[in-house]
Amino acid sequence: MTTKPKIAIVGGGPGGLMLARLLLLRGLEPIVFERDRHADDRPQGGSLDLHAETGQRAMRLAGLEQEFRAAARPEDQGDRLYDQNGVLLFDRDGAGDNRPEIDRTALRQILLNSLPSATVRWTSKVDVVTPHKEGGCDVVAGGASERFDIVVGxxxxxxxxxxxxxxxKPLYEGVTLVEFGFDAERHPKIDALVGGGKMFAVGDNRVLIAQRNGHHHIRGYAGLRIPEQAARDWMMTGPDRIRALLRDAFAGWASALTDIVESGDFIGVRPLHALPISHRWRSRAGITLLGDAAHLMSPFSGEGVNLALADAADLAEALAAPKGWERVAAYESIMMQRARPAAEGAAEGLNSSISSNGVAAVLDHYRERLAG
Ligand SMILES: Cc1cc2nc3c(=O)[nH]c(=O)nc-3n(C[C@H](O)[C@H](O)[C@H](O)COP(=O)(O)OP(=O)(O)OC[C@H]3O[C@@H](n4cnc5c(N)ncnc54)[C@H](O)[C@@H]3O)c2cc1C
Structure with missing residues (x-):
């Protein structure tokens, strides 16, 4: 391999774009293959909180801390917990916390703005990556094939x-989220319900969630346990029928809470999947992974994007070092160690938030977190 390897990054999400930025800062010139047609091709999803030692650290290393602070919402770090009757059991405003929220679209845009336009190849869905015995891989996207020394998934x-x-392979976690969107100004009751961050309402194997996003938006989620085939069917079902199914599932809940399902704009059905917690692989020259491709977990630990950004920071450092490839195995080992407790936390968070124990276990968890 030459001192300046040719690097393909498959995927222009937060992890892939952060890696591209950090490699460019180190004099390497990666290409990002992204299947979207452009930055606004599809809604990117809700708000993300960046943690000090992972997500925020990566933004700092990328020289993008100022841009992050300008777009972040430190005022939206509060937590509320309700029972299914709408009784508020826990309420903290999160003032002084250091996990500022940022909209996913804003984060992606900050990263895109930091890259030369030729770095990201839009409308470039990678269909096949073919490794060669003599080293390197062919990356096939949109019918065109190109050889790279290193491919990062x-x-x-x-x-x-x-x-x-x-x-x-990712396995279905048994829980599906149905996502809704609100304009806070047009939905003052939802606005009041959420408080200064996000709210959970927890009942028997069901949860209703609402979270403040930027630009006066709120995202709502109804979460429940349904079989995998039902989740597939729901994905093919229209909003009116989904609303009727949720009306049945949340029958008896306070109307102030079920308003999330009744009055929100339907966005989509999202079955939750995760890779096995101990997912690891034998290091292979020229190919590696970062972010969800390596350690997909449910969003119940709030760590996914933070891990993806931290992976990008560590991998950029490894690849830019002399004989960089030899350091990638060490990167993989650190990445796997970092992801494991987060994946355990995500599985535990999902299973305690959506369980037959109802709200009591979740309230204990909130109080423990506050105490320690
Ligand atoms: C409902 C929900 C809420 C979440 N909330 C949080 C949260 O609060 N905090 C948190 O830390 N994490 C959260 N997450 C997890 C977080 O979104 C992910 O961990 C994070 O986006 C992973 O980043 P990534 O770059 O690894 O992958 P992704 O964000 O999935 O990006 C992958 C990119 O690759 C592209 N792509 C895929 N296949 C191809 C292909 N074949 N060719 C070319 N391009 C391709 C995709 O279009 C995409 O742009 C949440 C997830 C969900 C589903």
Missing amino acids: ADGAWSRVRPLLSDA
Whole structure:
């Protein structure tokens, strides 16, 4: 391999774009293959909180801390917990916390603005990556094939790169979220329900969530346990029928809470999947993974994007070092160690938030977190 390897990053999500930025700062010139047609091709999803030692650290290393602070919402770090009758059991405003929220679209835009336009190849869905015995891989996207020394799979849950390293597949977690959107000004009751951050209402194997986003938006989620086939069917079902199904599932809940399902704009059905917690692979020259492609977990630990950004920071450092490839195995080991407790936390968070124990266990968890 030459001192300046040719690097393909498959996937222009937060992890892939952060890696591209950090490699460019170190004099390397990666190409990002992204299947979206442009930055606004599809809604990017809700708000993310960046943690000091992972997400925020990566933004700092990328020289983008100022841009992050300008777009972040430190005022939206509060937590509320309700029972299914709408009784408020826990309320803290989060003032002084250091996990500022940022809209996913804003984060992606900050990263995109930091890259030369030629770095990201839009409308470039990677179909196949073919490794060669003599080293390097052909990356096939949109019918064109190009040889790279190093391929990084930053292509999320259903990665096309991961099968070159591991047989692991994301498994359905038994829980599906249905997502809704609100304009806070048009929905003052939802606005009041959420408080200064996000709210959970927890009942028997069900949860209603609402979270403040930027620009007066609020995202709402109804979460419940349904079989995998039902989740697939729901994905093919129209909003009116979904609302009727949720009306049945949340019958008896306070109307102030079910308003999330009744009055929100339907966005989509999201079955939650995760890779096995101990997912690992034997290091293979020229191919590696970062972010969800490596350690997909449910959003119940709030760590996914933070891990993706931290992975990008560590991998950029490894790749930019002399004989960088030799350091990638060490990167993979650190990444796997970091992801494991987060994946355990995500599984535990999901199973305690959506369980037959109802709200009591969640309230204990909130109080423990506050105490310690
Ligand atoms: C409902 C929900 C809420 C969440 N909330 C939080 C939260 O509060 N905090 C948190 O830290 N995390 C949260 N997460 C998790 C977080 O979104 C992910 O962990 C994070 O986006 C992972 O980043 P990534 O760059 O690894 O992958 P992704 O964000 O999935 O990006 C992958 C990119 O690859 C592209 N791509 C995929 N396949 C191909 C292909 N074949 N060719 C080319 N491009 C391809 C995709 O279009 C995408 O742009 C949440 C997830 C969900 C579903």
